[in-house]
Amino acid sequence: MKNRQPLFHVVKREGASPARQLLAYVAAVALALAVGAVLLAVQGVEPVTFYRQLITMGIPGSRYPWRAVENFIKLFVPLLIVSMALSLAFKMRFWNIGGEGQFIMGAFWAGFAAMKLGESLPRPAMVLVMALCGALGGGLYGVFVAALKVKWGTNETLLTLMLNYIALYFLQYFAETKTDWNFFLDPGSARPKFAKFPASAQMITIPIGPFNLNLSLLIAAALCVLLYIYLNYTKRGYEIAVVGDSPNTARYAGMKVGKIVIRTIFLSAALIGLAGAFQVSSAGILSASVTNDVGWTGIVVAWLAKLNTAGIVVASLLITVLQFGCQTASTTYPSIDANFANLLQGVILFIVLAADFFTRFQLVRTRKEAAK
Amino acid sequence: MEEQQYAIEMRGICKSFGSVAANNNINLNVKSGEILALLGENGSGKTTLMNMLSGIYKPDSGIILVDGQEVAINSPEDAKKLGIGMVHQHFKLVDVFSAADNIWLGDDKSGLVLKKERYGVIRDMARKFGFDIDPRKKVYNMAVSEKQTLEIVKVLYYGAKIIILDEPTAVLTVQETARLFDVLRRMKAEGHAIIIITHKLNEVLEISDRVAILRKGEYITTVDTSSTNEQQLTEFMVGRKVELNIDRPVVDKTRPLLEIRDLTIKNDEGAVAIDKVNFYIRGGEILGVAGIAGCGQKELCEAIAGLRPIESGMMIHKGDNIVGLPPKAILEKGISMSFIPEDRLGMGLAPSMSVTDNMLLKKYDQARGPFVDRKTGRAEARQVIQELEIVTPSTETPVRRLSGGNVQKVLLGREIKAGPNVIVTAYPVRGLDINSSYAIYDILNRQKKDGVGILFVGEDLDVMIDLCDKIMVLCHGRVMGVVHAHKTSKEELGLMMTGALDLTNKYEDKPAGIARDSRIEETGEVEK
Numbered sequence: 001m002k003n004r005q006p007l008f009h010v011v012k013r014e015g016a017s018p019a020r021q022l023l024a025y026v027a028a029v030a031l032a033l034a035v036g037a038v039l040l041a042v043q044g045v046e047p048v049t050f051y052r053q054l055i056t057m058g059i060p061g062s063r064y065p066w067r068a069v070e071n072f073i074k075l076f077v078p079l080l081i082v083s084m085a086l087s088l089a090f091k092m093r094f095w096n097i098g099g100e101g102q103f104i105m106g107a108f109w110a111g112f113a114a115m116k117l118g119e120s121l122p123r124p125a126m127v128l129v130m131a132l133c134g135a136l137g138g139g140l141y142g143v144f145v146a147a148l149k150v151k152w153g154t155n156e157t158l159l160t161l162m163l164n165y166i167a168l169y170f171l172q173y174f175a176e177t178k179t180d181w182n183f184f185l186d187p188g189s190a191r192p193k194f195a196k197f198p199a200s201a202q203m204i205t206i207p208i209g210p211f212n213l214n215l216s217l218l219i220a221a222a223l224c225v226l227l228y229i230y231l232n233y234t235k236r237g238y239e240i241a242v243v244g245d246s247p248n249t250a251r252y253a254g255m256k257v258g259k260i261v262i263r264t265i266f267l268s269a270a271l272i273g274l275a276g277a278f279q280v281s282s283a284g285i286l287s288a289s290v291t292n293d294v295g296w297t298g299i300v301v302a303w304l305a306k307l308n309t310a311g312i313v314v315a316s317l318l319i320t321v322l323q324f325g326c327q328t329a330s331t332t333y334p335s336i337d338a339n340f341a342n343l344l345q346g347v348i349l350f351i352v353l354a355a356d357f358f359t360r361f362q363l364v365r366t367r368k369e370a371a372k
Numbered sequence: 373m374e375e376q377q378y379a380i381e382m383r384g385i386c387k388s389f390g391s392v393a394a395n396n397n398i399n400l401n402v403k404s405g406e407i408l409a410l411l412g413e414n415g416s417g418k419t420t421l422m423n424m425l426s427g428i429y430k431p432d433s434g435i436i437l438v439d440g441q442e443v444a445i446n447s448p449e450d451a452k453k454l455g456i457g458m459v460h461q462h463f464k465l466v467d468v469f470s471a472a473d474n475i476w477l478g479d480d481k482s483g484l485v486l487k488k489e490r491y492g493v494i495r496d497m498a499r500k501f502g503f504d505i506d507p508r509k510k511v512y513n514m515a516v517s518e519k520q521t522l523e524i525v526k527v528l529y530y531g532a533k534i535i536i537l538d539e540p541t542a543v544l545t546v547q548e549t550a551r552l553f554d555v556l557r558r559m560k561a562e563g564h565a566i567i568i569i570t571h572k573l574n575e576v577l578e579i580s581d582r583v584a585i586l587r588k589g590e591y592i593t594t595v596d597t598s599s600t601n602e603q604q605l606t607e608f609m610v611g612r613k614v615e616l617n618i619d620r621p622v623v624d625k626t627r628p629l630l631e632i633r634d635l636t637i638k639n640d641e642g643a644v645a646i647d648k649v650n651f652y653i654r655g656g657e658i659l660g661v662a663g664i665a666g667c668g669q670k671e672l673c674e675a676i677a678g679l680r681p682i683e684s685g686m687m688i689h690k691g692d693n694i695v696g697l698p699p700k701a702i703l704e705k706g707i708s709m710s711f712i713p714e715d716r717l718g719m720g721l722a723p724s725m726s727v728t729d730n731m732l733l734k735k736y737d738q739a740r741g742p743f744v745d746r747k748t749g750r751a752e753a754r755q756v757i758q759e760l761e762i763v764t765p766s767t768e769t770p771v772r773r774l775s776g777g778n779v780q781k782v783l784l785g786r787e788i789k790a791g792p793n794v795i796v797t798a799y800p801v802r803g804l805d806i807n808s809s810y811a812i813y814d815i816l817n818r819q820k821k822d823g824v825g826i827l828f829v830g831e832d833l834d835v836m837i838d839l840c841d842k843i844m845v846l847c848h849g850r851v852m853g854v855v856h857a858h859k860t861s862k863e864e865l866g867l868m869m870t871g872a873l874d875l876t877n878k879y880e881d882k883p884a885g886i887a888r889d890s891r892i893e894e895t896g897e898v899e900k
Contacts, residue, residue, distance in 0.1 A: 238729070238736050238744045245722040251679060252709075252719050253733045254700030364432075 021359050028355035029318070032348040039343070043335050050333065054325030066211040068328070074282050075292070076320040077216045078103070078275040082298035083316050084227050085271035087307040091231065092244040092264050098145065098160025099272050099295025101167035102138040106273025108171055109137030111197070111286040115183050118198030126200040127215075130277050138273015139266045141167065146265035150258035164295065175288040184286060194286040203281040216278040223271070228309040240264055272298075300349055319345060377440050379404045379565035380425065380456070380534050385434035387420055394420040398434070398591040400584055402565040404533065407556060409580035409597070410569045411609055413805030415775050416586040418569050419461075422536050425567075426458040427451035438534075452478075457532030459523045461539045465511045472507035475526045498525050502558060516665055517548040524555065535559065536567045541575055545664055546833060546866035553579050571805060573602045574834070585609055610807055618813055618838035620857075621821055626655035629825040630676070630707070630794045635685035637671045637849075645671035647849040648685070653794060653825035658816065660840030660857065661829040664869055668849040669829045670711065673798050676827075677709035678702040689794065703734055708792035710783050711829075712799040720783050723772035727764060728753045730771050731786050756785035760811065777808030784815055795819060798829035813839055833862045847871040 037047035059068045082099050089096035110130040118126060141163065148154040174184050178192040186195035205212035231237040239260045243250045250257050275294070280286055301319055305311030326341035381401040387394050395417045402408045412418045423429045425436065427448040435442050438454050445451050451458070465474050472494040476486070491507040498505045503525050511519060520540060527535055537556075541549045556566055556579060570576060576583055577597060585592040585608040592608050607613055631652040639645035646668040653659050663669060674680035676687060678699040687694050689705055697705075711719050721730050732749040739745035753767040760781040764774055771779055784800060797816070801809040816826055816839070830836045836843055837857050845852040845868035852868040853875025867873035 233744060234742045235736055235739070235744050236742070238732070241725060241729070242722045242733065245724050246719075248719045249722050249733070252677065252699065254698065254703055254737075 024355040024359045025352060028352040029348055032344065032351045035347050035351075036340075036344045039340075040336070045333050045336060050329055050336070053329035053332065055321065057321065057325045058328035058331075070212055070214065072320065072324050073214050073217050074279075075324050076316065077214065077220045077282075078279045078292070078294045079297055079301065079320055080220050080313065080316045081223060081275035081278070082272050082294045083301035083305070083312045084224060084309070085268045085275070086298045087302045087305070087309070087312060088227065088231070088240070088271070089265060089268040090302055091307055092240045092261065094146070094149075094244075094261065094265060094268075095157045096142065096145075096160050096265065096268060097157060097295075097299060098142060098163050098269075099298050100291050100293070101160065101164040101295070102142050102269045102272040103276040103279070103291045103295050104164075104167040104171050105141040106134035106138035106276025107280045107286065107290045108167075108174075108276075109273070110134035110277035111184065111280050114197040114201035114281070115195070118201040121200060123200040123202070123204065126198075127204055127281060130201060130281050131274055134277025134280075135270040135274040138276060139270030141273070142269020143262055143266040146262045150261055171286075171290070172288050175286070197280075197284050201281060202284050203278065214282060216282060219278075224309060224313060231309070236260075236263070297345070300345065304349060304352055318348075322348075378402060378437070379406075379439065381437040381440075382421070382425070383435050383437070385421065385424065385431045385436070387417075387424060387429060387431050393589050395424075395431075395586075396589045396591075398586065400591070400594075402534070402567055404565050405560055405563045406582065407560050407566045407568060407580045408594075409576040409583045410567055410586070411571075411573075411576060411583055411605060412586035413588075413609055413807060415588070416609075416805075417589040418586055419538055421586070422458060422538060422567065422569065425451065425456055425534075425536060427456075452530050452532075455531055455533040456536070457527030457530060457534070458536040459520065459527060459538065459540060461542065463519050463523055465519060465522065467512040468510065470508050470510055471505050471514075471522050471525075474511060474522060475529050478526075478530070494525075494529070497529055501525065501528050502555070517544055517551075520544070520552070521555075528559075532564070534565045534567070536569075538569045539571070540568065541570060541572065542831070545869050546862050547870065549575070572832070572834075573605055576605065577602065587611055606806060609805075618810070618835065619817055620839060620841070621817055623656035623821055623823070625657050626823060628652040629655050629690060630827075631686075631688040632676075633686040633688070635672075635675065635687065636683040637668070637675045637680060638683055639668075639671050644683075645849050646675070649846075649849070649851050651844050651851065651854060653827055655793065655823040655825045656820055657841045658820055658826040658828050658839060659854075660836040660843040661827060661846060662833060662836055662843055662865055662869060663846035665831070667846050669798055669846065671849075672846075673709055673711050673796050673829065676702075676707065676796050703790075706791070706793040707796065708787040708790060708794065709796040710787050710798070710800065711796075712780060712783070712802045721771050721779065724770050726753075726768045726770055727757070727762075727774075727782055728767045730782060731756065731789070733786065734790060752786075752789055756782070756789060760785050760815065777804045777811075780804065780812065781808070784812060788815065788819060792824060794825045794827070796827045796829075799831060800828075801835070802831070809835075833865050837862065837865075845869055851876060 033051065037051070040047040040050055057068060057072060059065045062068055082103065086096060086099055110133050113130050113133040114126070117129060121129065142160070145154075145156050145159045145163065148159060149156050174182060175194060176192050178185060184194055186193045204215040206215065207213075231240065239250070239255055242253065242255065243257055243260050247257050250260070272295070276290065279290060283290075297319060301312060301315045304315040322344055323338065323341040326336070326344070327338050330336045330338060330340065378401040383399055385395050385398040385400075398417070398421055400408075400410075400421070410418050410422070420429060424431050425445065427445045427450050430446065436445060437443065438456070443450075443454055445454065445456070466477065469477065472490050473486070475494055476490050494507040495505070498507075503521055505518070505521060505525060509518075511522070514522070524535070540552060544552060553575075556568070560566060568579065577600075580597045582594055582596055583600065583605060584594040585605065587609060595604075595608075633650055635646055635649045636644060637646040649672070651659065661669060661672070671680055675682050678694070678697055678701070682695060685695075689707060692705075694702055694705065694707070722733065728746055728749040731753045732744060732746070736744050739748075750767050756762065757764060757767065762774070762778045762781045762785070764778060771782055774782065780800060780802075784797070787795060787797075795816070800812050800816070804812065813835075816828065820826055828836070828840055837860065840857045842854055843857050843860060843865065844854045845865060847869055848871065852871065852873065855864070855875065864873065868875065
């Protein structure tokens, strides 16, 4: 009898220890960087120097090291908040992939407030109003989908995806339509161009010596802590977990599932809108490419971190270092541009997922013969 | 003298999942023309062992011989070629396909084009084996027993000489089971080797020639059916002496706690699922609900818990109409509903959450302030784990990781902890072994003694006859009558379940199921 047996078979691993899991992730990132190194070497770039530049992000030896840190924070904060907000929705198994759209809406309405009220309000009030407008704009944009889902059981993945494009072209319309009523544009320019916000609409910064600490970083940090508590210790967080796990069970336990979905998605989308408001307020100007793809990258971060709050902080730091580092490092290497960051990001995600598989399963060599 | 060759033989089979040994050094053999019963508690590794025969799993070590030849079964395809066919507990059929297409589906020779002839071919083939199936009938239109027949025909169509049936009787009525056993005897006479997995000892004694027993993944022994009895088999299975009688304590019955009048409910498809049903539950009594799967039990349970709107009728709890109340209000009145669906986790538990969190499911909102009170939850979890002897690594283990019996104990434990006065429980022992089942009957009996009214939706008639005080039989959503459990028989219940016997009008003067001393009449709330 032919004994064609496969060489290995997959066996479930008994509860992997957290240390082991951590080790697997570190190894996965290292492996991804190694893959990146090969790609770099092929292009004739010395990987070690490139990576050193990437990780230090060009800060040492720079004439304005603090400026680099400030720019880093401007990239980091939106990604962190968006990833947090998405994890909130994902915990409930609501596949909100409309981060882009909600972010744009947040940015747009914050910009609206800045252009309309910027001259008349003092700075703290103005920043607060922008934040509220952004949160409300993003939140309502998201809650629309949640309401449809609750009412008619529509597919949130499709709807949030399509609304991304509506938001994008909505913003582009304002960016490119040069008319009298379009107060978003710079009246001094003949070509359509977004106007700078009035000074009072600029994000508040706290000067520490030569360094200006962006207030949004402190708010983002506070949000992380609050969200962690919200998800893990409050009744609302408990409801989210139950609804995500089994909507039938939630209904059975007397929870109003529709209300919980709408509340949670409003919160999620509002946080994304808030991130959009912070983004434009920090930049001091609207832009058609305001999102910098955080709506998408946030999804990657949330899953890399397995929706774990501390993990999200680490993963969004890592991704920001990668993006910002690639940006700065690419200035010295003409053959490499910021797209390399996206490529590395993809490789990391892929390998981390594979590592995840190996923390949960193991391959065992098929034993040829045993008992007789 | 040459020994008769075994149709199938397994020697020293081991299989582990992670560090858990599901099968450890198992030996098993069946001859052609023989029925072997495979017996064991939940988690004793029966299904794992059979899945290795059907090519779903591969053994870590050990050998399998078919007709004396050593074989490697790497896939269900290999098993099919070797003449091994398995009828799984959960049928593997495509719902929207016809009977013929479900069989045709796996046939390499059927080619690319679906020809009309296939209906004739399949019909003739089924006739040859003595089955009467309609090859054009779609699976979703079939009753459970028809689906099972189709599975058996499918296995025979592929020329299986060795047929494995995983708990085939769990979903059948008494009459259907008898028919299935006739089929099995006929196949045995034709020289097939049959392995049947079942929990029910009386069936084992009735149908099998030999019985192989597994306990916690270990092979215990194989005995001739003619030389054994229920008591001995149970001892082999459990590893110690077990009292096989179910208690039916006599308790002073109180007034009806829950009364259902003229209740009509529709199912998800909009068809009538429960049709003008009347019954009542008193405190200190267990009312059984018997019926073929899917004849309105689920809808009834959901309606009582407030999860499903009703079309008409009344549900009266202690004199108050509870129709239209939200689930939460019904919970607060002390009506507990626990429904164990086929997958055991669908309703009532949040599978990826911890035991503690599941304890809190219905009362998380009662804590003061915005936070969930996990401290109380943990204490309760500990209590329930201790009282019901739940096997779990900790109170923080996700419920999904517990075994079936323990999952059900968590669910029932929580419901009882809440101190309900009416317990509606559907299939609480679904798929449980003898030990865990008895633990659950015990829990229910203790509640009964405390004056709780219990509605017990069950599947095993033997158990219901022993455990319940009265049994209500449903057929297609209609009540066929309420009988006293100690006066009825399985045959009578079986006839009622199929609708052949209607006892509702047996006593014209006293319509079955209407309580005379319901409180609602005292208060004069009944208008009609």
